[in-house]
Amino acid sequence: xxxxxxxxxxxxxxAEAESPPTDASVIDYGPLNRRLGYVLRRAQIAVFRDFFAExxxxxxxxGQYSILTIIESNPGLKQTEVSEALGIKRANFVAMIDxxxxxxxxxxxxxxxxxxxxxxxxxxxxxxxIGQLHEAADRHEGRIAAxxxxxxVASLFDRLGxxxxxxxxxx
Numbered sequence: 001x002x003x004x005x006x007x008x009x010x011x012x013x014x015a016e017a018e019s020p021p022t023d024a025s026v027i028d029y030g031p032l033n034r035r036l037g038y039v040l041r042r043a044q045i046a047v048f049r050d051f052f053a054e055x056x057x058x059x060x061x062x063g064q065y066s067i068l069t070i071i072e073s074n075p076g077l078k079q080t081e082v083s084e085a086l087g088i089k090r091a092n093f094v095a096m097i098d099x100x101x102x103x104x105x106x107x108x109x110x111x112x113x114x115x116x117x118x119x120x121x122x123x124x125x126x127x128x129x130i131g132q133l134h135e136a137a138d139r140h141e142g143r144i145a146a147x148x149x150x151x152x153v154a155s156l157f158d159r160l161g162x163x164x165x166x167x168x169x170x171x
Contacts, residue, residue, distance in 0.1 A: 076119045
């Protein structure tokens with residue numbers, strides 16, 4: 001699997017150790033390029049770099065976009081419901097919501113049936129921004145589809161969905 005870098009991608013959340021080699025030497029990856037987990041991770045890095053470049057004007061990271069999208073589609077969900085749906089640890093999630101709230105994009109309201117819990121809703125600014133974010137996501141996804149082809153993307157969604165449900169089948 002060849003490594004290509006995107007000059008405009010910042011990839012700040014990706015460790016330096018995962019960057020391609022900078023010298024002219026040839027690296028023997030041994031069996032790594034035949035390991036699905038390794039190839040998936042390298043693909044994730046490439047996709048995230050493109051995401052970061054597209055979303056840079058908005059200062060939004062992938063997890064934040066996911067949170068805003070879930071809240072947009074499910075206004076009033078409790079914090080715990082959103083964090084569980086996205087698989088984000090509670091401590092990390094609270095910090096992310098604090099940041100989104102500080103930016104005026106999300107508001108915490110007392111949950112109607114449980115005043116000890118917070119229900120999350122987008123603010124007016126959050127609703128305006130999410131439309132722009134969806135447009136950016138469409139451009140990002142469009143580049144991936146153009147590179148891979150729409151049939152391959154549809155097949156990949158199906159197959160990765162099966163892989164994502166792997167834990168469900170072992171329960």
